[in-house]
Amino acid sequence: MGRPRAFDEAEVVQAAAGLFARRAFDGISVDDLVAHLGVHRNSLYSVFGSKRGLYLRALRWSLDNQVRPLLHDADPATLAYEPALDLLLMAAVERAPQDPEVAREVGAVLTDERTATMLGLRLRARITSPTDGSVR
Template sequence: MGRPRAFDEDEVVRAAVDLFGGRPYDGVSVDDLVSHLGVHRNSLYKTFGSKRGLYLMALRRHLTDDVRPLLDALVGASDAAAALRLVTSADLRLLLLATIERAPADEEVASEVTAALAAVDQAISDALGVSADLAAALTAAALGILLRGNPDDATIALAQHLDPLT
């Protein structure tokens, strides 16, 4: 019979969301995981199988804890500017990094990212009563604003021109 875990798996996965959301996947070493998460290397492999296994769990946790509340909030968006503000104020760091960096190289990550982005598009389309194409364009604009940094200024500037769209 093995020893009981000396760590809370839920806390470790949430901490991994923060770590992977702040650095590219290849910029996070197993040593970084061990020191940042406070988990022994053997425990990390025994519990999560691999760095990739932990990454996938962290991505799925991020989608549940951070993207799902965004989808719920988008239901109440009254116009494109409100939807844009909701998306740009959400913590989507890991989703953005996964989209740009991991999805092109990892089919499973690509599937998770594609589903999450489609859900955001659909939530915007449903809330605003706009076409799927326009909703996808609004999502892309919001994510682009997040990538550029300082989303508040860009969101305000773009929101001033969105009324004719919705």
């Protein structure tokens, strides 16, 4: 019998979403995930299958719990400062062009024209805002 899981899967997925949003999929190694999430490498592979498996779970969590609620509740004037859009933005630019599953997830959210507006506002803010090394 294996050892009981020493981490909360939902917390790891949420933390991974933040990490992928800041550094992108290709900017994070499995070693980075292990160090930042506090999950042993074997546990990561056992639960999520791969770095990509964790990424897909994190992306879906972000879309369901952060992005879609913004479509209905957010004031457009504040969207430029909404870091909850960062993983979607990174996924659309970095992963969707080369990963059909990511492209489907991103595409499903982009069918709502408000999403494109939200991403445009967030992208403009990230480009024009002075940076102090943190993601806004």
